[in-house]
Amino acid sequence: MTAFPQTPRNRVRRIPERARYEKNEIYTILDEALVCHVGIVTEEGPLVLPMLPGRLEDTLYLHGAPASRLLKHISQGGEVCITATLVDGLVLARSIFHHSVNYRSAVLFGKGRPVEKEDEKLRALEVISEHVCPGRWDEARRPSPRELAATAVVAVEIESASAKVRSGPVNDDPADAAWPVWAGVLPLELHAGEPLPSEGVNLPPPPTVTSYRRGKRAG
């Protein structure tokens, strides 16, 4: 399967020409976003928390403390919605009405399961680590058995998903062409600053740090 079938759950209703159902496009957005927002249904209503995802094919891994309410819910098979959003720029039209944002967002649906076997747990943590900072897994000290036991990992099997993308220039009304204001797109991008070494570090930062960027990666 290279695209998700359109269903009432994942269909993009507003501006369908911005919709994407191909796995490759959806996963590229998820992989480029550092953080995703994970939604569950609790007794009191919806709960949305930011998490660091890691993806292996159609499986999304999340980790945290064993006492995490969100992870417990997901490990018990709860329905999950995971949304990742990249903002690429402000679309500044001559009219307020035609203002917009260039963005790429991915919305994924699935059910959770616990990850308890040590080999899958370790693989999941590697995938999350590589999502956050590619190459770091091979440089840092890997988790000890005690540390692994102190980390909860859950998996969400992605059953359905879609993405929505707005790109390109302003769509102003021709009638507003003479409105006396600058109009155009202001690009926005997440930039890395100067690395701040920990106390006692005498090594230079490696390329995993100095070349860090949230670029488009293989889907």
Add this chain to the structure above:
Amino acid sequence: MTAFPQTPRNRVRRIPERARYEKNEIYTILDEALVCHVGIVTEEGPLVLPMLPGRLEDTLYLHGAPASRLLKHISQGGEVCITATLVDGLVLARSIFHHSVNYRSAVLFGKGRPVEKEDEKLRALEVISEHVCPGRWDEARRPSPRELAATAVVAVEIESASAKVRSGPVNDDPADAAWPVWAGVLPLELHAGEPLPSEGVNLPPPPTVTSYRRGKRAG
């Protein structure tokens, strides 16, 4: 009320020393984040979509197309969870276990209502516009009655909220001090690039565009 009372709904359970309940701190995070993630409960489970918020005291405004499923749900009084996350840097420890992210996240809860009176609708759109690009409301052509009618606006009265903040350096185990890897914090920030003018624009970009940044604003 300058802080939200702690309840089972908004209490931060994991690492409570990172929790914030003061309105000023929570709203500063929401105001600085360009996008928020809005969670509702649908018949099929949780749904989380990115939106551009605008806040006026304890009221959060959202807008979109009148046919939007999310806005319809919110306008009918549905329970909403709104989460905004700012990522300030990667925390790169010597051990994978102590890797982290410096972040500020705000999680808000409330119920929705429709915004239909023209004066509140216009005020809400101004607040959202000023959230996205401060100053733009006074430069661009304001919404016409026809455009206002083509825009749905909803309000969420914020009943409860909390924030969670991680900042500062790496917390490595002293036993890992000699591990042969660079450790430290890599700051991350959203940067604006060079403005790209629309066709036919002969004016220079104004300071609202050239000085654009998502800085900390009054709470």
